[in-house]
Amino acid sequence: MDxxxxxxxxxxxxxxxxxxxxxxxxxxxxxxxxxxYAIHFVGYIDDEAVAxxxxxxxxxxxxxxxxxxxxxxxxxxxxGSLIVNAAEEHIKSIGGRKVFIHSQMRAAEFYENIGYTKxxxxxxxxxxxxxxxxxxx
Numbered sequence: 001m002d003x004x005x006x007x008x009x010x011x012x013x014x015x016x017x018x019x020x021x022x023x024x025x026x027x028x029x030x031x032x033x034x035x036x037y038a039i040h041f042v043g044y045i046d047d048e049a050v051a052x053x054x055x056x057x058x059x060x061x062x063x064x065x066x067x068x069x070x071x072x073x074x075x076x077x078x079x080g081s082l083i084v085n086a087a088e089e090h091i092k093s094i095g096g097r098k099v100f101i102h103s104q105m106r107a108a109e110f111y112e113n114i115g116y117t118k119x120x121x122x123x124x125x126x127x128x129x130x131x132x133x134x135x136x137x
Contacts, residue, residue: 001051001079003086006040012049013040013067020069027126034066039090043083050074051083055090061097068101081114092137099137105129 006013014031021027034056043051053068065087070080084101091099103111108118108131116133123130 001043001045001082003041003043003083005086005090006042009035009038009040009054010042012042012044013052013054016042016049016052016069016071017067019071021067024072025128027128029126030067038066041083041086041090043079043086045074045079051079053083053087055087057096058100061095062100063091063096063098064100064102065091066102080110084111084114088135088137097137099135101133101135102130103133105131108133 009031017030021030035054038054038056041053041055042049051068051070051074054066056064056066058064065084068080068084070083088099099116101111101116102125103116105122105128111133112118116135118131119134120132
């Protein structure tokens with residue numbers, strides 16, 4: 001997968017997030033003001049955008065990776081891990097040491113498998129249970 005980095009929200013990331021979070025999962029509040037401050041990652045297979053994520057600085061050496069999405073027909077092929085890894089490498093390159101992900105509970109096992117640990121309580125976003133997860137780089 002070829003991964004490109006953007007300083008503003010690219011249309012390819014918008015398309016993936018609408019397909020996955022809005023159309024497939026039913027979220028209504030997908031886009032927020034954080035999008036204009038985030039670094040965005042889009043993964044391509046044969047010039048088709050298939051995965052995306054974004055990185056936000058929290059404080060000090062802490063960052064948040066969010067809006068991680070892979071188109072349905074490309075899941076289970078390692079592209080989710082690759083898009084998260086690209087974000088983690090970017091974070092390391094700018095001095096980040098701690099990474100947080102606000103995971104949907106249904107995706108928590110995926111993040112545990114790539115080194116994240118649940119921390120804190122469960123909460124809800126638009127009726128979907130989430131938990132905060134952390135990884136030290």
